[in-house]
Amino acid sequence: MAKPKVAFYWCASCGGCEEAVIDLAEDILKVVEAVDIVFWPVALDFKRKDVEAMEDGSIAVSFINGAVRTSEQQEMVELLRRKSGLVVAFGSCSHLGGIPGLANFWDRNAIVNRAYLTTPSTDNPDKVIPQVSYETEVGELTLPEIYDTVNSLDQVIDVDYYLPGCAPPPDLIMNAVTAILEGKLPPKGSVLSPNKSLCDTCKRNETKPEKLLIKEIKRPYEILIDPEKCFLEQGLLCMGPATRGGCGERCIEGNMPCRGCFGPTDQVKDMGAKFLSAFASMLDTNDEEEIKRIVDTIVDPAGTFYRFSLPSSILKRRNMKGI
Amino acid sequence: MADNDFEPKLVGFLCRWCTYQGADLAGTSRIQYPPNLVPIRVMCSGRVDPVFVLNAFSRGADGVVIFGCHPGDCHYQEGNYKAVRRYNLLVKLIEQLGIEKERLRLEWVSAAEGARYAKVVKEITEEIKQLGPLNWGRTEEN
Ligand code: SF4
Numbered sequence: 001m002a003k004p005k006v007a008f009y010w011c012a013s014c015g016g017c018e019e020a021v022i023d024l025a026e027d028i029l030k031v032v033e034a035v036d037i038v039f040w041p042v043a044l045d046f047k048r049k050d051v052e053a054m055e056d057g058s059i060a061v062s063f064i065n066g067a068v069r070t071s072e073q074q075e076m077v078e079l080l081r082r083k084s085g086l087v088v089a090f091g092s093c094s095h096l097g098g099i100p101g102l103a104n105f106w107d108r109n110a111i112v113n114r115a116y117l118t119t120p121s122t123d124n125p126d127k128v129i130p131q132v133s134y135e136t137e138v139g140e141l142t143l144p145e146i147y148d149t150v151n152s153l154d155q156v157i158d159v160d161y162y163l164p165g166c167a168p169p170p171d172l173i174m175n176a177v178t179a180i181l182e183g184k185l186p187p188k189g190s191v192l193s194p195n196k197s198l199c200d201t202c203k204r205n206e207t208k209p210e211k212l213l214i215k216e217i218k219r220p221y222e223i224l225i226d227p228e229k230c231f232l233e234q235g236l237l238c239m240g241p242a243t244r245g246g247c248g249e250r251c252i253e254g255n256m257p258c259r260g261c262f263g264p265t266d267q268v269k270d271m272g273a274k275f276l277s278a279f280a281s282m283l284d285t286n287d288e289e290e291i292k293r294i295v296d297t298i299v300d301p302a303g304t305f306y307r308f309s310l311p312s313s314i315l316k317r318r319n320m321k322g323i
Numbered sequence: 324m325a326d327n328d329f330e331p332k333l334v335g336f337l338c339r340w341c342t343y344q345g346a347d348l349a350g351t352s353r354i355q356y357p358p359n360l361v362p363i364r365v366m367c368s369g370r371v372d373p374v375f376v377l378n379a380f381s382r383g384a385d386g387v388v389i390f391g392c393h394p395g396d397c398h399y400q401e402g403n404y405k406a407v408r409r410y411n412l413l414v415k416l417i418e419q420l421g422i423e424k425e426r427l428r429l430e431w432v433s434a435a436e437g438a439r440y441a442k443v444v445k446e447i448t449e450e451i452k453q454l455g456p457l458n459w460g461r462t463e464e465n
């Protein structure tokens with residue numbers, strides 16, 4: 001029997017998800033033995049035209065990492081969707097929008113101006129900024145268009161499964177691959193990690209406070225962090241209460257609060273709103289002035305609560321009107 | 324920005340124990356006030372999940388008001404205090420997303436304060452008229 005064909009693709013991402021595949025270590029050999037990798041730009045020299053030449057639906061599964069924010073990425077994921085039986089959104093950016101999704105606090109113009117004109121390290125006397133089309137003596141040169149709004153993968157194409165995480169940990173990747181190879185898949189649309197909050201399995205849960213006695217929210221660099229106590233108890237924002245478990249508490253183990261890369265559990269529609277609610281319930285004061293004071297010590301609530309999920313949140317982006 | 328023809332769409336979450344009855348009283352007392360606010364009855368201001376507010380804005384509300392019982396009067400003891408805690412954080416969050424803080428209000432109106440209910444709705448309608456439409460998402464390209 002022919003081996004199932006598999007593709008890997010990257011969109012707006014950092015490359016960490018590609019690294020995560022390599023991090024499978026010896027296990028990657030099992031994968032390579034069981035499947036036929038037909039497209040993987042970071043590692044293999046197949047081109048877009050090779051994919052175009054494939055029959056529709058002939059790729060068993062495409063693992064796509066990264067958010068979608070350019071016309072080229074959109075074309076590529078639409079192409080892969082046509083050619084694939086299953087599409088797995090691989091990693092936070094593809095799943096939720098991820099770190100690139102923070103660009104939704106701005107729009108294309110603001111970003112291009114900043115990057116090409118106004119950063120202190122920019123040296124661009126002719127004020128050259130990228131164009132989608134440019135005439136030269138040798139003809140027209142083109143670049144993909146960059147969008148105002150960063151999208152998660154499922155905002156652009158139909159997605160069958162989600163592998164969460166920045167980046168997804170090896171055990172979850174192997175579980176997913178095994179489930180696909182054995183045809184033992186959960187219902188379409190599932191996130192392939194337990195549907196429990198991170199706090200449920202966190203070792204520090206015992207010291208997690210019912211009520212936050214702290215009157216000031218700190219950032220990790222401002223204090224010496226106790227390696228045993230719940231971060232919230234220490235006045236540090238930990239996204240654990242609003243985050244899906246399954247990562248192995250990687251950051252917690254490294255003595256850093258969770259930033260929420262696994263996204264929310266199935267029941268939660270908006271991760272930021274969920275964390276906001278949980279946090280507000282924990283504040284131990286009914287005095288409006290004091291509440292304001294504590295809230296004021298949270299430097300960047302939107303960027304913190306939606307660190308990985310702004311594009312998939314209810315509001316999706318900042319309203320640029322009047323900014 | 325002020326456009327005289329602009330009629331703001333407002334969503335109000337009204338606690339059933341106080342403001343909802345206050346609004347009824349405004350009606351039975353035949354107090355005139357603008358029709359712009361759509362009232363939604365909730366069990367307590369503490370029941371208003373931030374998701375409700377975000378949904379209202381994302382689906383076209385120009386302003387949202389959470390109405391609850393006066394401090395100390397909540398039927399569930401703490402619900403309105405919880406609303407205060409959420410509200411202060413939520414205002415900060417929506418401002419970062421380009422929604423002016425005036426578009427989200429928290430107001431205490433008791434069952435006896437029909438006139439006050441009408442006054443608050445009138446004030447808010449005027450204020451959002453001045454501010455102009457929110458046009459959520461209409462500036463988006465995709
Ligand atoms: S808030 Fe963070 S540190 Fe505290 S129990 Fe939850 S995951 Fe652990």
Ligand code: SF4
Binds near residue numbers: 244248249252
């Ligand atoms: S602790 Fe949080 S941020 Fe860190 S890997 Fe786990 S889910 Fe992601």
Ligand code: FES
Binds near residue numbers: 341402
């Ligand atoms: S019962 Fe009215 S605010 Fe709680």
